[in-house]
Amino acid sequence: MKPDIRRPEPKDAPAIARICRNGWKRTVEGLLSQSHQHETVQFWYGEKKVMQDIGKGRYSYVAELDGAVVGVIGGGRASVRSGEIYVFYVDEAHRYKGIGRMLLDRLTEDHRNKGLVEQWVSVQEGNRHGQPFYEARGFEYIGKKSQRTGTGEVQMSLRFRRHI
Template structure:
């Protein structure tokens, strides 16, 4: 089930955020994510967040700022089971175009977004981490 984020979801969402970043971005020092934990937790209330829930347990979430996907994260146990696609499909239904940034070295995420019809718009360096990232765009097909 996909639903709107509640403040009571913060701990579960942040645990998924930290674990997913540590796993997917092993090319960035772990303390980078731990250092940004509180900052990100404080930003949750200003983003539009949807969570995926299974039997009362949060298994993933997507954060949006207008047409920008700030992040899509799935609990390790649920990865590869369609949760990320379900969250992404939900925001695709609500928008005519979407943007996101993904690290070039995050091949799994890059492949996922390309399968989901996102195209690379440009390559740039992430100022905070120093890593190269792609800005990607999706546009809803007209019927």
């Protein structure tokens, strides 16, 4: 069965929060401390924060399958010419079914309709799912970006770009 790709609604906040929390923690497992993981998921992926961010348009689309949200993507304009993907996760039980591709295609369509000609995304260094996914869709590695976390750790992100 094919999922419905649609705009998120406030009722989706619990599912979006769960998918993002689990996805982000899986991405940084073994790379960042439990303390930083806890702080990050509490700040970004608590249901109240997700609900606020839905209202602000920070989540662009969800994938709904059999009445359940199974994926989410958020992105927007980063500059006059560029779009950025800010958040993108698919529930682990629904990976490798084309849902991620469908979400990315829908966001890319939005970016093109706004006259954007390139997309950017940051991928956690060591993310063995994200990097191959983006490379298979024409994203090219541009460089690394480091950021010091609130717990004093250095988080490394790989920057990718593609022309759309």
